[in-house]
Amino acid sequence: MLELAILGLLKEQELHGYELKKRLGDTFGPMSRVSFGSLYPALRRLEKAGAVEVIEAGPSAAALSIPTTGSLSGERAAYRARRASGGRDTRGRKVYRITADGQALFEKLLAAEDASPEDDRSFQLRLAFARHLAADQRLGLLERRRAQLIERLARARTAVRSGRERLDSYARAVAEHSTEATEHDISWIERLIAAERSDREEVD
Amino acid sequence: MLELAILGLLKEQELHGYELKKRLGDTFGPMSRVSFGSLYPALRRLEKAGAVEVIEAGPSAAALSIPTTGSLSGERAAYRARRASGGRDTRGRKVYRITADGQALFEKLLAAEDASPEDDRSFQLRLAFARHLAADQRLGLLERRRAQLIERLARARTAVRSGRERLDSYARAVAEHSTEATEHDISWIERLIAAERSDREEVD
DNA sequence: GTCTCGATGTATCGACTCGATATATCTGCA
DNA sequence: TGCAGATATATCGAGTCGATACATCGAGAC
Numbered sequence: 259m260l261e262l263a264i265l266g267l268l269k270e271q272e273l274h275g276y277e278l279k280k281r282l283g284d285t286f287g288p289m290s291r292v293s294f295g296s297l298y299p300a301l302r303r304l305e306k307a308g309a310v311e312v313i314e315a316g317p318s319a320a321a322l323s324i325p326t327t328g329s330l331s332g333e334r335a336a337y338r339a340r341r342a343s344g345g346r347d348t349r350g351r352k353v354y355r356i357t358a359d360g361q362a363l364f365e366k367l368l369a370a371e372d373a374s375p376e377d378d379r380s381f382q383l384r385l386a387f388a389r390h391l392a393a394d395q396r397l398g399l400l401e402r403r404r405a406q407l408i409e410r411l412a413r414a415r416t417a418v419r420s421g422r423e424r425l426d427s428y429a430r431a432v433a434e435h436s437t438e439a440t441e442h443d444i445s446w447i448e449r450l451i452a453a454e455r456s457d458r459e460e461v462d
Numbered sequence: 463m464l465e466l467a468i469l470g471l472l473k474e475q476e477l478h479g480y481e482l483k484k485r486l487g488d489t490f491g492p493m494s495r496v497s498f499g500s501l502y503p504a505l506r507r508l509e510k511a512g513a514v515e516v517i518e519a520g521p522s523a524a525a526l527s528i529p530t531t532g533s534l535s536g537e538r539a540a541y542r543a544r545r546a547s548g549g550r551d552t553r554g555r556k557v558y559r560i561t562a563d564g565q566a567l568f569e570k571l572l573a574a575e576d577a578s579p580e581d582d583r584s585f586q587l588r589l590a591f592a593r594h595l596a597a598d599q600r601l602g603l604l605e606r607r608r609a610q611l612i613e614r615l616a617r618a619r620t621a622v623r624s625g626r627e628r629l630d631s632y633a634r635a636v637a638e639h640s641t642e643a644t645e646h647d648i649s650w651i652e653r654l655i656a657a658e659r660s661d662r663e664e665v666d
Numbered sequence: 667g668t669c670t671c672g673a674t675g676t677a678t679c680g681a682c683t684c685g686a687t688a689t690a691t692c693t694g695c696a
Numbered sequence: 697t698g699c700a701g702a703t704a705t706a707t708c709g710a711g712t713c714g715a716t717a718c719a720t721c722g723a724g725a726c
Contacts, residue, residue: 260682276704284621285633287640288580288614296683298706350691351704382640388632410492417488428592429489435650436491436586442646446639464711480675500712502677554720555675 259380260292260300265364266387268310268356275301286386290379301354309360313353369395397454404447411440463584464496464504469560469568470591472514478555479505490590494583513564517557573599601658608651615644
């Protein structure tokens with residue numbers, strides 16, 4: 259699902275890897291932070307699939323924005339780096355842009371209804387991009403999520419009940435807090451569903 | 463951290479893989495569900511390290527509990543299976559028991575203070591086993607967690623503030639709900655800390 | 667009776683992710 | 697000047713997931 263997040267961010271704006279990582283963290287909450295060990299391979303996959311392309315960038319943003327003073331030393335540094343790493347240029351940013359294929363892939367990934375039914379991150383991400391969905395797809399997403407949370411809650415409740423005697427106070431506290439969090443999530447989803455429905459009525 | 467969970471459950475009771483998986487799910491909440499692709503390799507690692515051992519089990523629980531009627535057909539089936547898979551017996555349960563080394567490993571893993579500072583699952587697991595910690599270790603665990611959540615909240619708030627204009631209503635809803643969940647967690651942790659302190663005073 | 671279905675049970679595979687690490691540049695400031 | 701810390705790309709090993717395979721067992725359909 260990292261691909262979806264990357265494409266969604268690149269839809270708004272051309273970005274390079276490092277900046278992409280930062281935005282992933284603080285746009286979608288701390289839960290969907292990514293490591294470089296996932297991000298760079300994902301970018302390469304997307305590039306190979308033709309969903310994104312690299313806009314050749316100079317050695318640094320500074321050298322691009324202040325070409326008169328920065329360019330000379332930048333060029334020199336670039337030359338040195340190129341020599342040191344055997345011809346491959348390793349420094350400087352690689353700025354990515356989404357392609358038409360990438361746009362199509364984004365739509366497809368976002369709308370996929372088989373979306374892993376128990377994956378919190380994936381839901382959070384889809385909802386954050388819900389603007390790009392049709393109204394009924396949005397409602398479907400929310401209702402599938404609600405059903406899923408309700409089922410989770412039911413199972414958690416029976417688990418707590420059956421382990422009431424077996425569990426000590428700490429394990430019980432964890433289990434109870436977890437069910438509370440699920441209840442909180444459900445009521446949030448239900449507020450969102452209500453808001454969607456009232457939006458729909460306004461259109462009528 | 464899967465090792466810690468396995469050892470903790472085996473401390474209470476001898477179990478086989480499948481049952482272990484079920485208990486992981488409903489003892490520690492839906493967040494710490496594990497796949498077989500993690501569980502069985504983890505059990506093998508623990509066995510190789512001498513932390514757990516296999517108690518040789520018959521072809522099935524039924525054959526063990528009702529030996530008079532079940533044993534004959536069970537034996538026959540075992541023979542057939544052994545022949546079919548080239549001598550290796552693949553059916554039947556492998557029941558695991560924790561060893562003395564495993565007990566020591568459990569203590570070590572549970573008390574480890576370097577525990578990944580951003581890993582929610584790991585905290586939940588440690589807290590569920592908090593009974594096995596000394597009172598001051600318990601308090602330390604809770605206070606480290608609180609500090610971590612407070613820092614997360616601060617970063618989330620500045621992120622929301624800076625992206626106030628950039629984000630549409632859906633992305634904003636996700637971000638806001640995420641900060642609410644963190645606040646909820648913090649107040650929970652603080653209740654737990656208060657409870658710990660009052661316990662401590664009672665002992666005095 | 668037997669046949670099929672879903673739960674129980676162990677196991678592996680490929681794809682993906684993480685945290686640690688390496689390397690180099692740029693920026694600010696002492 | 698030099699050096700610490702942010703910026704930036706990249707790889708590695710270990711661990712995890714979801715899918716899949718394979719076998720047994722109990723229950724209910726016919």
